[in-house]
Amino acid sequence: MFIYTTPVYRLSLALQGFLDEQFYQLEELQDESSPNFVEEVVTLFFRDSSRLMANIDQALEQCPPDFHRLDKFLHRLKGSASSIGAGKMKNECAGFREFCSEENLEGCLRSFQKVKKEHTILRQKLENYFQLLRQVVPVDKATRSGS
Amino acid sequence: MAVDAGAQFHVLAVDDSLMDRKLIERLLKTSSFHVTTVDSGSKALEVLGLREDQVTPSAVSPEHNEIEVNLVITDYCMPGMTGYDLLKKIKGSSSLKDIPVVVMSSENVPSRINRCLEGGAEEFFLKPVQLSDMKRLRPHILKGRSKDQQLQREENSNTIIISSSSSGSGSGSGGSKRKAMDEEPSPGRTRLRFSAGSLTML
Numbered sequence: 001m002f003i004y005t006t007p008v009y010r011l012s013l014a015l016q017g018f019l020d021e022q023f024y025q026l027e028e029l030q031d032e033s034s035p036n037f038v039e040e041v042v043t044l045f046f047r048d049s050s051r052l053m054a055n056i057d058q059a060l061e062q063c064p065p066d067f068h069r070l071d072k073f074l075h076r077l078k079g080s081a082s083s084i085g086a087g088k089m090k091n092e093c094a095g096f097r098e099f100c101s102e103e104n105l106e107g108c109l110r111s112f113q114k115v116k117k118e119h120t121i122l123r124q125k126l127e128n129y130f131q132l133l134r135q136v137v138p139v140d141k142a143t144r145s146g147s
Numbered sequence: 148m149a150v151d152a153g154a155q156f157h158v159l160a161v162d163d164s165l166m167d168r169k170l171i172e173r174l175l176k177t178s179s180f181h182v183t184t185v186d187s188g189s190k191a192l193e194v195l196g197l198r199e200d201q202v203t204p205s206a207v208s209p210e211h212n213e214i215e216v217n218l219v220i221t222d223y224c225m226p227g228m229t230g231y232d233l234l235k236k237i238k239g240s241s242s243l244k245d246i247p248v249v250v251m252s253s254e255n256v257p258s259r260i261n262r263c264l265e266g267g268a269e270e271f272f273l274k275p276v277q278l279s280d281m282k283r284l285r286p287h288i289l290k291g292r293s294k295d296q297q298l299q300r301e302e303n304s305n306t307i308i309i310s311s312s313s314s315g316s317g318s319g320s321g322g323s324k325r326k327a328m329d330e331e332p333s334p335g336r337t338r339l340r341f342s343a344g345s346l347t348m349l
Contacts, residue, residue, distance in 0.1 A: 044166040079253035
């Protein structure tokens with residue numbers, strides 16, 4: 001059993017609206033048989049999302065922009081964000097998709113800036129979160145875990 | 148092989164997103180299912196022993212026929228073969244049609260949901276899939292299996308058994324004893340068999 005301040009940190013993350021209860025669901029799925037589950041999923045999320053955002057960048061730079069392709073990337077990005085409980089980012093993606101369906105390039109570019117910002121903040125917060133977890137000494141083990 | 152409440156059922160999960168595959172695998176394993184994950188509809192058909200262009204499983208790959216899948220859970224939006232296409236392939240196959248299929252999607256589109264349900268899907272899950280959704284899977288598996296079990300018992304005996312679960316028309320098979328596997332079980336059909344001299348009702 002770990003003692004850590006995470007519940008407090010987790011709560012503050014949620015209060016700031018970055019993560020919703022889906023993230024807690026992920027934590028609940030983590031156990032002795034899958035001890036790094038949350039971090040593994042989050043890693044996959046950032047791998048997916050970084051790739052998708054690079055694709056979105058390219059799609060926006062095309063003349064004229066390919067809104068159809070853009071929508072497909074956004075669908076994936078929104079889905080991934082939703083899967084890890086990144087509520088704020090999911091909402092920004094939804095807004096972006098609306099501009100996309102209207103073929104409003106200006107709106108899309110503004111939205112994309114917001115999505116990128118949320119993504120960066122989320123990455124930082126989650127990195128801090130996992131670092132905190134690694135620094136904690138487990139009660140029932142003699143050796144320190146991690147670093 | 149007896150099936151009891153503690154039996155582990157095998158679920159085939161299909162999703163092109165690695166992240167989502169990881170999630171669904173964890174959800175299923177936590178709920179005591181044995182899991183195989185694949186990233187496409189065509190790979191799913193391979194696991195099920197069916198190539199895309201086939202209707203019945205290939206006889207040359209017997210090992211595929213031994214992988215018993217009790218339920219298929221698939222994402223709807225996938226490149227190439229969509230979850231709906233996969234659903235139709237499974238339901239269109241005489242040997243696979245009784246495997247329950249559940250479709251998942253991150254989008255709540257009523258016409259899509261109806262299309263899948265009408266196409267033979269047992270359920271439609273909205274993503275992100277929850278642990279509580281896993282409880283809805285077992286009843287679909289058990290529903291199919293209890294019919295199989297009942298038919299197996301009928302196969303193994305020489306008495307007349309009137310199946311309590313079916314309301315279909317009966318089919319006589321004459322006086323000859325039938326081999327266990329010479330015909331696919333088709334749930335819902337009353338099967339009557341006559342044996343010389345004895346008449347037992349269960």
